Amino acid sequence: MQESVDQNAYGYLTQPEVRFLDAAVERLIPADELGPGARQAGVTCFIDRQLTSSWGTHGRNYRTGPWLEGTPQQGFQSRLTPQEIYRAAIRETDLHCNRQYGKAFCFLTAEQQDEVLHALEDGKIELESLSATLFFGLLLRNTEEGFFADPMYGGNRDKVGWKLIGFPGVAAGNYSEHLEKHNVPYRAEPVSILDIQQGKVRVDAQGYPKHVMLDKKD
Amino acid sequence: MSIRLKPVDVVVVGAGLVGTIVSKELAETGLKVVCLERGRMLDPQHDFAMPYAHDELKYHRHSDIVQNLSRETITFRNNMNETALPMRELGSFKPGECVGGAAVHWGGQARRFLPWDFETRSRTLARYGKQQIPEDCTSQDWGLTYDELEPYYDQFEHLYGVCGKAGNLNGEIQLGGNPFEGPRSREYPNPPVARTYVGTLFAQAAKSLGYTPHQSPSAAMSQPYTNPYRLMLGQCVRGGFCSSHGCASGAKATPLTTVLPALARHSNFELRPFANVIKVNLDADKKRAVGVTYVDAQGREVEQPAELVVLASYTFNNVRLMLLSGIGKPYDPVGNQGVIGRNYSYQTGGRVTLFFEDKEFNHFIGGGTLGTSIDDFNGDNFDHAGLGFLGGAYVAAQSPGATPIRSTPVPPGTPRWGADWKKNVAQYYRRSFSITLHGSCQSYRTHYLDLDPTYRDANGLPLIRMTYDWHANERKLSGYITQKIVEIAKAIGPAKMSVAEPAAGRYSIIPYQSTHNIGGAVMGADPAVSAVNKYLQSWDVPNVFVVGGSAFPQQSANAPTGTIGTLACWAADAIKEHYLKRPGALLGN
Numbered sequence: 001m002q003e004s005v006d007q008n009a010y011g012y013l014t015q016p017e018v019r020f021l022d023a024a025v026e027r028l029i030p031a032d033e034l035g036p037g038a039r040q041a042g043v044t045c046f047i048d049r050q051l052t053s054s055w056g057t058h059g060r061n062y063r064t065g066p067w068l069e070g071t072p073q074q075g076f077q078s079r080l081t082p083q084e085i086y087r088a089a090i091r092e093t094d095l096h097c098n099r100q101y102g103k104a105f106c107f108l109t110a111e112q113q114d115e116v117l118h119a120l121e122d123g124k125i126e127l128e129s130l131s132a133t134l135f136f137g138l139l140l141r142n143t144e145e146g147f148f149a150d151p152m153y154g155g156n157r158d159k160v161g162w163k164l165i166g167f168p169g170v171a172a173g174n175y176s177e178h179l180e181k182h183n184v185p186y187r188a189e190p191v192s193i194l195d196i197q198q199g200k201v202r203v204d205a206q207g208y209p210k211h212v213m214l215d216k217k218d
Numbered sequence: 219m220s221i222r223l224k225p226v227d228v229v230v231v232g233a234g235l236v237g238t239i240v241s242k243e244l245a246e247t248g249l250k251v252v253c254l255e256r257g258r259m260l261d262p263q264h265d266f267a268m269p270y271a272h273d274e275l276k277y278h279r280h281s282d283i284v285q286n287l288s289r290e291t292i293t294f295r296n297n298m299n300e301t302a303l304p305m306r307e308l309g310s311f312k313p314g315e316c317v318g319g320a321a322v323h324w325g326g327q328a329r330r331f332l333p334w335d336f337e338t339r340s341r342t343l344a345r346y347g348k349q350q351i352p353e354d355c356t357s358q359d360w361g362l363t364y365d366e367l368e369p370y371y372d373q374f375e376h377l378y379g380v381c382g383k384a385g386n387l388n389g390e391i392q393l394g395g396n397p398f399e400g401p402r403s404r405e406y407p408n409p410p411v412a413r414t415y416v417g418t419l420f421a422q423a424a425k426s427l428g429y430t431p432h433q434s435p436s437a438a439m440s441q442p443y444t445n446p447y448r449l450m451l452g453q454c455v456r457g458g459f460c461s462s463h464g465c466a467s468g469a470k471a472t473p474l475t476t477v478l479p480a481l482a483r484h485s486n487f488e489l490r491p492f493a494n495v496i497k498v499n500l501d502a503d504k505k506r507a508v509g510v511t512y513v514d515a516q517g518r519e520v521e522q523p524a525e526l527v528v529l530a531s532y533t534f535n536n537v538r539l540m541l542l543s544g545i546g547k548p549y550d551p552v553g554n555q556g557v558i559g560r561n562y563s564y565q566t567g568g569r570v571t572l573f574f575e576d577k578e579f580n581h582f583i584g585g586g587t588l589g590t591s592i593d594d595f596n597g598d599n600f601d602h603a604g605l606g607f608l609g610g611a612y613v614a615a616q617s618p619g620a621t622p623i624r625s626t627p628v629p630p631g632t633p634r635w636g637a638d639w640k641k642n643v644a645q646y647y648r649r650s651f652s653i654t655l656h657g658s659c660q661s662y663r664t665h666y667l668d669l670d671p672t673y674r675d676a677n678g679l680p681l682i683r684m685t686y687d688w689h690a691n692e693r694k695l696s697g698y699i700t701q702k703i704v705e706i707a708k709a710i711g712p713a714k715m716s717v718a719e720p721a722a723g724r725y726s727i728i729p730y731q732s733t734h735n736i737g738g739a740v741m742g743a744d745p746a747v748s749a750v751n752k753y754l755q756s757w758d759v760p761n762v763f764v765v766g767g768s769a770f771p772q773q774s775a776n777a778p779t780g781t782i783g784t785l786a787c788w789a790a791d792a793i794k795e796h797y798l799k800r801p802g803a804l805l806g807n
Binding site: 027028029030032034037053054055058059060061062063064066068070071072073074075076077114117121140143144145148149150152153161162164165166167168169170171172173174175176178179180181182183184185186193196197203206207208209 | 578674
């Protein structure tokens, strides 16, 4: 894949954090017979770029105190930004892993990693700075985003997330012709914004790409 | 520091759905009209150009066309015993913030309200008696009937090019349309949307159970269309990326495409983006507005004097400006007095998702309310005797243009992550669809808006505080109609099914539900229980009109946008035909 920037250069994450996330996202969406998982999809790179965007500091969030815990219905109330959440939670989860298993998360077996992730999900690990469920929720959300968002954001490399489910990406201009067809699968080679930006796919006068149809098989 | 500008005839607060229509209609009279918008200018040709308009991550998760909460948000609590906390990130709803407002990223649902919706209380009393209405329910008649509003529905539908098939033309039921709708004076301006595979399965099942399926009205064009302002809309390609997104093909009717270019031609009209109105200024005896004060792009306070003020912003902001300006008596839920903030309500939602092994739906094709629906359980279209609730829902099978961050449904029992999750996502993304419940929501004494005692916006002014939870009435409604949907789903015969019923639990600010927040400055015939009269004119300050979802006394099952646009047409007409001829209160107080 040709890229204008190196997809393995990180703007926020440290190398130990990259190793942690590479391992964690691979358990959340593993590589298997259906295709590549989140690690190969570049989800760690995606998370890094999200963290260096304005979202990484919650630039559009309301960030004035007082900071109270609130009910579950009242939503996100943490003082920490996503940057701070990832930094603190990865460090503190690794401390837990060192205490429990004598190794950092990335060196655990897949079964042990799943055990840790389940414990984070269920709030059974006490992290020092924040709730484990807050971190896990963010990690899972960002992993899915990184697997399914346009590859222009650094994840979903080679559109592996879209290929897995059969999502064609940027819409073609002739979808209307398929509206009234019954149970006729529309299978196309997915087109990303990145593809169009890089001139790999031709577009019509309105800017819609022409889809290349795939053989109809499952 | 404050700058005082030259007076104008009319100042309109907010350049969204309402503000653009009101400005256009009033600019046509030759009056000097200034429209103030807190957000930036949008130019659809550049802001929503292909392929960048098809960016799900941006528009679903990090949109820059919805409210920037770092400057202003709301606070929320479920009930009066809790401490309201700020909505720190967007979730349940997505108010707009640019020129065009939330109607830039709306989904295009354009159903008229039912005649029943305007007379909820009196018709319920007449048919069932007092026991049908919960004791704490404050739903009321609008002081305005469907028949009075019909010409303005017609006007709005032609402005916004709504597509559909009439079900009731001047009282005569039409085959293929919605037989439960109120009588309409003429056909929709555009033909209905196509019926998809999903729509066909739903329609067959609904028909087999004795219901009347029809194509959902949509404001995404089914053919190229030129509206009465001589503006052209393109045909929708059903490319998805619709709700939450701006339209790349100029096919979804929005203020940017259906009104603004015509409005901009009026030399007596001026649009000022980045003008955040913080107050309506009143004269010494608080009976007359003399203009508004706003904070401009450079942070300066600017005073814009005007003869007439139209508040045309989102529900929260209309109510907040009235409270900050001292227009009308603030609502007190304990003493059950006052009106500003009273009758805040929302929208009951729910869905049944059907999973198949042998059917594929190409669910990424769609958008613009491409769907098939039934109205058999809407409003009072079915007998409520013995059901223990009032209100209803329309039920629809839609092809919204499913995008993968939002729409990767998995059957019940699937883990949230791991190989099994991945397998199910891969299997069912293309082989599932949902039947949705879009339900009414009554108003209640303890659901309301007021000013938060603690949290403030970037200008140092108190945020609006929302006190809201689901009520037993809506819980019963949701449970009853969900069962009807399950019956329809069973008639279709999926391999698996999942049921989501938000109203069964407590209302949460976290998951997206709908940008259908309404009430708080409601209309009515009695100033003791309404903020504005039937012409949307403040009872207390007659040269202030407050137009928007804020005026709904309770929520219809049908999405609010079309009726908000219709109220804009209605109010503009009242100003032109009545108010300007004799400025002052249009109805006795």
